[in-house]
Amino acid sequence: MSKQISKEEKLEELHPMDKWLRSERMPHIWCPGCGIGPTLYAWARALDRVGIDKDKVVYVSGIGCSGRGSGYLNVDGFHTTHGRAIPFAIGIKLAKPELCVNVISGDGDLFSIGGNHFIHACRRNDDLLVICINNFIYGMTGGQLAPTTPRGQYATTAPYGNIEHPFNTPHVADASGAVYVARWTSIHVRRLEKSIAEALTMKGFRYIEVLSPCPVNYGRRNKLPEPDDIAEWFRQSSVVRNGADTSEVQIEKDKPLILGNFVKRVEKLTYYEGLKKLEERVRGAR
């Protein structure tokens, strides 16, 4: 005899990630083959793995396809302006230090229009986890050149091939003083999850770059048109080199993609810690 299932019981049998998703907002806007979803999946699993109280998790994003994630996850979500996710997040974190504040946004958002905030937040050591979903292109606006587009690759505003020198973002983070720097891809979900979990247990400015397929706006223009072509490129070209010198991990066309957990610094005061020490000193002197 088959068991009668009540309506409530049925509702409990949802996707394992349901706790983290605003299911009523599905379907999402992302294209098939896009790497944003798997990246967020790894992030949510890492939060579970570390056991962070969902009510204390804050997700701040800027503008772009990657920026839309903050409205799909079932945590306090702030979809801000293009480039300003980091300072917005700093405001939240400093004003309520017990929160676990995460910035997840695109490469254009974090390194072009928001680049200045990125390097200064590294320098000050603001206590944030920043994940850059790097798809080498401006996805949302239709495939224009990004500060991460490899030389010689095509974009709607680089129809003859990119003549610029792209950022090596882990090196930017490292040189600017981030305490944790890693790079994975959205197909290395498990290693990415582990790396995020490790970063979540640290304090200070932690940076993870996630290489992510944009089949629609990057792949199509760069001879990788099928939904899994870029994933296949990642699979074939990735070389894991933990602890690699970040100056040597620049992404170049037809060269290996160096992945790994590159930098871990533990002895650096965060801005907040510095401020608290200063407060003690000022009050003691009175």
Added chain:
Amino acid sequence: MGKTVLTGKHFWYGNIAIAEGAIAAGCRFFAGYPITPASEIAEHISRRFPQIGGIFVQFEDELASMAAILGASWTGVKSMTSTSGPGFSLMQENIGLGAMMEVPTVIVNTQRGGPSTGLPTLTGQGDVMQAKWGSHGQYEIIALSPDSPQEAFDLTIRCFNLAEKYRVPVILLASETIAHSAGKVVVPPEDEIELVYRKKPKVPPEEYLPYRPDEDLVPPMACAGEGYTITTTGLTHNEKGYPDTTAEAQEKLARRLNDKIRKHRKDIVDVKEENMEDAKIAVVSYGQVSRPAKRAVKMAREEGIKAGSIKLITIWPFAEHVIHKWAKQVEYFIVPELNYGQIYLEVKREADGNAQTILIPRMGGTLFTPREIYQEIKKVNKK
């Protein structure tokens, strides 16, 4: 702990009065970037906050400062930034985000002469329209303008109260003249300072819709980390805070964002009228210009001229009803401004042909003397 409210009589520069007004209003998060003539506000707060437990950050620019005060306010902490012309221009995009997300926060603009780098160390009133229209799209904002260090202190507190009440960024339109002139400031006892706090949700998280307004058109505000799992965006959104980029959602949201201010115009607008009972000529002024304007009216009265003064304390929303009312009695409105006619156009529009409106423009740099305004009153009186 240091004293938060410095009750007593002081001799303060306007910028110090603004900083102390913010502290007295409960501001505990300040983000800013140095710029003349606003820097003393940040400097004073950087000295005071460690004594009283506030968060001060000198950011890399005004874009970051503006974004950070929005973020901080989303935790329930009262936040502020201060700047001048060029920095105010950089803040505009996120002022719009503040209006859209309905974030209580305060922006001080100590105006200097513009456009561009203009007159860094000299006064102006050129940012009045920018305060209202500076960010793109149709929105309403609140702006107040002080005429003295005392008013700078008092109005800074009122800015915070209005921001909390209406969930909107509020602008204190000060100026170099106010920032850098010293005067007596009386700080009342702490328990006599009326403070307003944003409405919190009265329903449990399952029933809470972050953008469902109460009857006053203002939605109660749950903050980050309170278990309400809020989501908010600069995109047009529905009552759940979810993006809804349809014409219907836009109509509903943008209309409410404007109406929540417009429909409370009488609560927000504050003006000071003097000698208006029988006035035939009214000098309409605001900020530092109110001081020579009042003096000029007094000089005219001594000559038997029926002149009066309307000082606008609230600049935005505009005191439409006040101008409407007096337009039926007076023959002339005279508007002296340190620009080429900004509030003048508002006055003229609201006078609606019932009275003539005359502009006394000055591009900034120096203040009018009372005599300059008085002479205009006399000229008009002879007509």
